[in-house]
Amino acid sequence: MxxxxxxxxxxxxxxxxxxxxxxxxxxxxxxxxxxxxxxxxxxxxxxxxxxxxxxxxxxxxxxTGGLDDGLRTIISYPPAGVGMGEMGVGSRGEGDFFVHRKIADIVSSTGTRSFINPEAQDDGGVVRTETGSGDVYITTAVDGIHSRLSEYPFLGGFHVTRAALRDVCVMGSRPVALISDLHLADDGDVGKLFDFTAGVAAVSELVGVPVVAGSTLRVGGDMVLGDRLVSAVGAIGFSETPPTARKRAEPGDVILLTEGSGGGTITTTAIYHGLFDVVWETLDVNFIRASEAIMDSGLLGDVHAMTDVTNGGLRGDAHEISSTAGVGLEFDADAVMSMINPSVLRMLQDLEIDPLGVSIDSLMIIAPEDVAPDVMDTIRGAGVDVAEIGRVTDSGVPVLLRDGSEEELRPLFREAAYTQIKKMVGDKTPQDFEEMKRKVEDAARRAIEKKDMVVRMISRED
Structure with a gap:
């Protein structure tokens, strides 16, 4: 058996x-x-x-009958009565974004401060520290392996490492270290550990960023049977200039996009539709090369914002940038499609998957009009294709211009369904979504209250 x-x-x-x-x-x-x-x-x-x-x-x-109320509270959790799948957590859509904002609320309730914290819903977090020669900005980011790549550890490791590095690069930081957290269920073959690590190491070698630490454990210890792999990779970077955060986007800026071939999501789409040749298209480090070229050119200080087109595709990222910076974004549909790898775009179109609703792993740059041409020349000089795809406006709404018409770019409840099982689950907003949000918000509030109680108790002991 x-x-x-x-x-x-x-x-x-x-x-x-x-x-x-x-x-x-x-x-x-x-x-x-x-x-x-x-x-x-x-x-x-x-x-x-x-x-x-x-x-x-x-x-x-x-x-637990004889426990005092405080200890009983500590060893229990505040149930929301809403499941991860119901809420669309991890599916890069409206429900996922809402839960992440509640997580940010818990983090912000600590009163600790960082230069960019989870409230910004940005790609990475940033702390500023003073040195003898001036301020240094340290960026950290962590990404989890795509859940459907458990049986393909090398690809999982490769793409999650790229994702963590991307999140550091788009903040204007130069990556200096990688960390890996690897969990394999009790019956998993140890070879999966090595294959995953080889995927991480391949990216590490290609971009010259060392893996410096990690952890390897079993999923659930003795209580979880099977061979499922779950893991994460973190990246650390630094910069001597302020980060290129989304909130710096300004009306009149030009929006640029590099060619995207996808990462974990596109790889999963290809494998689970039997289109294995498309996997080859995803194996590159162009994003990181383009980011580093901008840093090396001295143009970084003139760039207002950078992000990777990942969270729910362009729909999700456009919504987040617009909400964070309070600006509008205007995209040309044909220009956007021209920056999706032809093989990847053909696969998405053949499978009737919205290219604007999935992660294509492009680098999106927002820069002043007079700076944009130099940025494009720099990126092309690194061997990466790039094009102007739109403008920042003062409308406060992200829109797509297509065939002479204008449509608002709104994130779906979940990212575009790119596997058969996702098509069955669907991307429609549940009718009771507002009630679900209320329950989730209440659970987050109770989590903050629990944290506050424990902090007060330990502080009194000190």
Whole structure:
């Protein structure tokens, strides 16, 4: 049985917690033992003993009757009553953006300050520190592996490393270090660790940025069976000039876009539609070369903003920039399409996937009109194609000009559906979305209250 299914995962602790109230203990014990036998190459007696151990541990966690209110609060979490999938978290759309704003609220409630914090919803966070020769801006960013690339660790590692580096580069920082956090479920082949790390190392070698630290653990320890891989890569960079944050975009600026071939999302689209040749198109480091060319040219201080077209595609990024900077953005549809790799664009069109609603991994630059030509020359000099695709306006709304008409660029509830299962889930906003937001907001508020309680308690002890 073991190893007959790839990419599977089973949370046996979660199974017990979900079924403890609805099943008697003997039935639960046998059902869990059956599940363990599906995943583990073991005998019935061992699976029963494992089931008993899990049930014993979970039962002990529920003995909270004698606890004081404070400790009971600490070991529980504030339920929102809304699932990740329901809310579209991780799907780079309206629901995902809302949850990220609530996470930013929790971070901001600490009273600690950074030069650019999560409230800005920018690509990376920035802290400013003083040195003997002046201010230095340190940028950090972290990205998680695309969830559908667990069975393709090298590609997962390659693309998540590019993503973290991109997030540092677009803040105007020069990357100096990479860190890796790798989690593989209990039955995963150790070779996945090495393949993922090789993907990370390939990008590291191509751009000359070292991997300096990392962590390798199991997903859920002994309580999660299967071979699912989840991981993240972080990047650290520095700059002696203020970051090119989105909020610096101004009316009259020109919008430039480099050619994008996609990353994890496009790779996933290609693999799960059997269009494997398109994967080759995604294997480059052009984004980083273009960013570094701008830094090396001395033009960075004249650029107002840079971002990568990732979060929900151009629809999502345009919405975030417009909201953050309080400006309008006007895009020419034909110019935008010309900057999507032809093979990638053809695949998206053939599969009826909105190219404006998925991550194409282009570098988008917002610069004054008199600076834009020099920026384009610099990028082309690095061997990367680039074009002018639009302008910044004072309308406060991002719009797309296509076939003589104008349409507002709005993020969908989820990014454009690029796999069959995503097409089934859909991208329509749920009818009870406002109620879902209220519940999520309430859970975030209670999380802040819990944090405040613990901080007060520890501060009194000190």
């Amino acid at each position: 073991k190893g007959s299914v790839r990419g599977w995962i089973m949370d046996i602790e979660g199974f017990v917690r979900r079924n403890m109230d609805s099943m008697d203990e003997e039935s639960l014990r046998n059902a869990l033992a059956d599940l363990i036998l599906e995943f583990k190459d073991t005998d019935r007696e061992t699976s029963i003993r494992m089931a008993d151990a899990v049930i014993y541990e979970v039962k002990n966690t529920l003995k």
